[in-house]
Amino acid sequence: MAIELDTGLPSVRQIQTVIREEKEVEMKLVTGDLLTGKVRWQDHHCICVLDQYDQPVIVWRQAIVYVKPKA
Amino acid sequence: MAIELDTGLPSVRQIQTVIREEKEVEMKLVTGDLLTGKVRWQDHHCICVLDQYDQPVIVWRQAIVYVKPKA
Amino acid sequence: MAIELDTGLPSVRQIQTVIREEKEVEMKLVTGDLLTGKVRWQDHHCICVLDQYDQPVIVWRQAIVYVKPKA
Amino acid sequence: MAIELDTGLPSVRQIQTVIREEKEVEMKLVTGDLLTGKVRWQDHHCICVLDQYDQPVIVWRQAIVYVKPKA
Amino acid sequence: MAIELDTGLPSVRQIQTVIREEKEVEMKLVTGDLLTGKVRWQDHHCICVLDQYDQPVIVWRQAIVYVKPKA
Amino acid sequence: MAIELDTGLPSVRQIQTVIREEKEVEMKLVTGDLLTGKVRWQDHHCICVLDQYDQPVIVWRQAIVYVKPKA
Numbered sequence: 512m513a514i515e516l517d518t519g520l521p522s523v524r525q526i527q528t529v530i531r532e533e534k535e536v537e538m539k540l541v542t543g544d545l546l547t548g549k550v551r552w553q554d555h556h557c558i559c560v561l562d563q564y565d566q567p568v569i570v571w572r573q574a575i576v577y578v579k580p581k582a
Numbered sequence: 583m584a585i586e587l588d589t590g591l592p593s594v595r596q597i598q599t600v601i602r603e604e605k606e607v608e609m610k611l612v613t614g615d616l617l618t619g620k621v622r623w624q625d626h627h628c629i630c631v632l633d634q635y636d637q638p639v640i641v642w643r644q645a646i647v648y649v650k651p652k653a
Numbered sequence: 654m655a656i657e658l659d660t661g662l663p664s665v666r667q668i669q670t671v672i673r674e675e676k677e678v679e680m681k682l683v684t685g686d687l688l689t690g691k692v693r694w695q696d697h698h699c700i701c702v703l704d705q706y707d708q709p710v711i712v713w714r715q716a717i718v719y720v721k722p723k724a
Numbered sequence: 725m726a727i728e729l730d731t732g733l734p735s736v737r738q739i740q741t742v743i744r745e746e747k748e749v750e751m752k753l754v755t756g757d758l759l760t761g762k763v764r765w766q767d768h769h770c771i772c773v774l775d776q777y778d779q780p781v782i783v784w785r786q787a788i789v790y791v792k793p794k795a
Numbered sequence: 796m797a798i799e800l801d802t803g804l805p806s807v808r809q810i811q812t813v814i815r816e817e818k819e820v821e822m823k824l825v826t827g828d829l830l831t832g833k834v835r836w837q838d839h840h841c842i843c844v845l846d847q848y849d850q851p852v853i854v855w856r857q858a859i860v861y862v863k864p865k866a
Numbered sequence: 867m868a869i870e871l872d873t874g875l876p877s878v879r880q881i882q883t884v885i886r887e888e889k890e891v892e893m894k895l896v897t898g899d900l901l902t903g904k905v906r907w908q909d910h911h912c913i914c915v916l917d918q919y920d921q922p923v924i925v926w927r928q929a930i931v932y933v934k935p936k937a
Contacts, residue, residue: 735912
């Protein structure tokens with residue numbers, strides 16, 4: 512059985528909204544890299560971003576600094 | 583059901599106060615970035631800051647170094 | 654008894670697919686290093702990548718930033 | 725109900741002593757920053773330092789490298 | 796009673812093999828340092844490497860990025 | 867009641883030995899700093915090192931990369 516994400520949490524819901532509305536986001540990573548693209552899915556460990564070359568990038572949550580709407 | 587934040591803890595309460603009073607804060611991140619703005623909400627995983635461009639920045643707690651009143 | 658990975662999670666399944674299909678990936682690490690190769694196995698703590706010199710590199714999950722298809 | 729800090733642990737007790745005796749400390753952070761001031765309170769997630777400008781700085785525990793008496 | 800490592804996990808077993816066969820490894824650390832030597836023991840928190848000066852270096856697991864055979 | 871360290875683990879025992887025998891160690895930190903001195907005590911969260919100026923430095927475990935005998 513899969514561990515469910517707690518959809519009662521604002522952070523989980525807002526990422527779900529961003530997925531559904533296919534909004535572009537900027538995701539800052541602990542390495543300082545800035546990833547730009549659309550969020551495809553999230554689970555307990557990772558968030559997947561489709562980057563500007565349409566490549567799925569599976570990002571580990573512990574490496575995420577922030578997510579914001581693309582400027 | 584949502585995991586509740588422990589509002590008995592000083593750190594949780596002080597962030598709640600900052601949200602309610604709409605005070606500007608400086609948030610230092612592990613990347614060395616300094617984020618300035620008003621805190622909108624907090625949950626178990628994240629704290630959301632409205633930056634100087636009025637963009638909501640969802641910051642993961644593990645990436646936060648400190649929060650202090652804006653100088 | 655071994656702790657099983659939750660194969661109901663998209664992130665676990667996608668890494669399993671990458672292993673089975675022997676696709677080349679790029680794995681970014683917290684040090685900024687970029688590891689290129691085929692994923693051999695994953696468990697609770699680590700993901701093993703066979704690098705371009707055919708050396709098995711055991712990477713700790715906490716050190717992974719992202720995994721994406723090789724460009 | 726608030727999660728209590730384990731006051732039987734030396735590290736928790738020593739921080740409590742530093743708070744009570746209002747000693748100045750140096751706190752090194754993962755970003756390399758050195759924070760100087762008096763410790764005000766601690767809880768499960770954070771330690772609050774009053775810096776040299778009398779500003780309360782809420783520092784997340786995961787970002788603390790060390791605490792020592794001010795040189 | 797000691798917390799046992801899960802020897803059913805590939806990562807734990809492979810480190811055990813490296814210990815038994817006294818193979819030289821390269822261990823990359825989060826600071827970017829590369830440690831070369833033989834692995835002596837592992838437990839829940841640490842892995843001990845005998846470096847090129849025959850000094851036992853107790854490395855905390857959270858600081859390990861990867862382990863691979865010495866090139 | 868204090869959370870006890872698991873003294874059955876090699877890493878915990880070796881630090882206890884270093885404390886009892888008052889050996890000088892080098893402790894590498896995630897910031898890249900190298901701390902030299904004698905280990906005074908350890909608990910669940912921290913290890914305390916008496917540095918070369920006889921100052922007690924309380925180091926958080928998550929910030930430790932390695933400990934080795936002083937060269």
